[in-house]
Amino acid sequence: MKIKDTQINNNLEVDLFGEVDEELKESIISANEQKKTELRKSKNIFTQLQNAEANDRATLIEKEAIRIKKRHINKELASLAKVKIESLQSSQLKELKTLDVEVTPKDLIQIMTFLALSSSPYGELEKQEIIKFFDDQCNFLHEAEFLNQDGPNAPMKRVDDKISKMVPYDPCSCLYQWFYRVDDEGIGGIDYKNNKLDIFQIYTLQVEMFIKMFMYVFDVKYYPEWDEEFNFPSQRPTIKKLLDIGLILYPHEFKKILNAGTQYLDDRGAYPPNIVANDQNGVLHFKLLHRPKVFLSLNIFDYYDREEVIYDYIVGGLILEAFGVFTAKTPKYLHGLFDSSFSVNTSQRISREKRSEEDIFETNDEFNRRYRALGYAWNDGLFGPFEYSITEEFVSFKWKYPKFFQLDSIADIEADHTSLFEFVILDYEGGTKGYPFAYGAEYRGGKI
Secondary structure (H helix, E strand, O other): OOHHHHHHHHHHHHHHHOOOOHHHHHHHHHHHHHHHHHHHHHHHHHHHHHHOOHHHHHHHHHHHHHHHHHHHHHHHHHHHHHHHHHOOOHHHHHHHHHOOOOOOHHHHHHHHHHHHHOOOHHHOOOHHHHHHHEOOOOOEOOOOEEEOOOOOOOOEEEOOOOEEEEOOOOHHHHHHHHHOOOOOHHHOHHHHHOOOOOHHHHHHHHHHHHHHHHHHHOOOOOOHHHHHHHOOOOOHHHHHHHHHHHHHHOHHHHHHHHHHHHHHHHHHOOOOOOEEEEEEOOEEEEEEOOOOOOEEEEEOOEEEEHHHHHHHHHHHOHHHHHOEEEOOOOOHHHHHHOOOOOOOOOOEOOOOOOOOOOOOOOOHHHHHHHHHHHHHHHHOOOOOOEEEEEOOOOEEEEEEOOOOEEEOOHHHHHOOOOOHHHHHHHOOOOOOOOOOOOOOOOOOOOOO
16 A cells, blocks of 8 residues: 555545544543553562562552542442532532532542541541442532441441331531641631621631641641541642532531531530529539530540540549539448548548548559449439430539538639539540449439
8 A cells, every 4th residue: 555545545534534523532641541551560560579578568459449449439439429429409500600619520529428427436537438428420429327337437326126217416516626736726726716806807716727737638748547548638729729619519428527626616615614503492413514515636546536435424423523522421321432531520522532541541442333333322312313414515414412412602612612513524535434434323313
């Protein structure tokens, strides 16, 4: 064939297909290159396996399985993000255009990741968990029900032996530990606590809290493995862009996330703790006005669940330390529950200490038995009947105290003069470590 004939045939080939779609052409080339790359990788791993020793071979197989799993997870997230982008409403598109913002699958995956994190206690989130927080239309799940062990790593409430249900979305409870690391004083936190900010300044503070918190959460210095897994931005403009997109695509959730910043300041800034109490005819009415749902992990060994701690202090009887003293008229069969001996002119307060009298040395086993006995006696009603309720916003407690109890002044109780609630609520060290409560004790103290 002559050169001229070849040129003619080439021209005929172009003419037969008409005008070439450059994007389609590039897409096909890219797909083919990816297939070639994957083929080369598979051949490479096969060659490595052939040449490796037995131990190394097992390691290579494990690494390859992890790589395949990650690729599958990334494809699932990208597919779900595409569903969301393709289903955007005209009003949402208009808002994005007004802000001159274009949503990419990468942006949406990062937003989805942050939403999942905002509902993950103790900041524990693995990439394969993210998709469990969304339905097949990429809507963030609220109070969804799952078979036990099948749901996401979110705060759950058991419905029955087979079903658990997500508790109402409360980002402050799970993001609390990240806000805890933010230095809010330099961005208006002090002025907020002193009620010096107007509504627009408060919103600006909330945005600043979000950006600072976001930077800390995905700081490569602290969490290098997250950078590899999630590839999050660290620059302020990009983080602000994600916030703007989140407020348009997930307005309910991101408004709550912004409010979480000031909710944290309200909770953390209360010193002494917010307490309301009164005495009505021998019945103490007590309210702790702090949100019970707070999860905090300061290190891998120290997990703090505020609601669990409050529950343990109430049910275990240690809450009594904050309210007053037991007089010398306390029945003798209860004397062994205190850390000091009674006498005619002395009163005793429930405490968290070992017995410290010169002639008494309390071993750890004796200490443990005493605290368990306190919990059982308390639930048996030997100190009088009590009731309590733990809601999303506060804790309420009522106790008909016995005649052998001397109530502290209401002013002292509200000022937390024993520092019990400062210890439990604000210091995050007031967990139940070292306090052997009477777990499984059944309340038999009757009604007030």
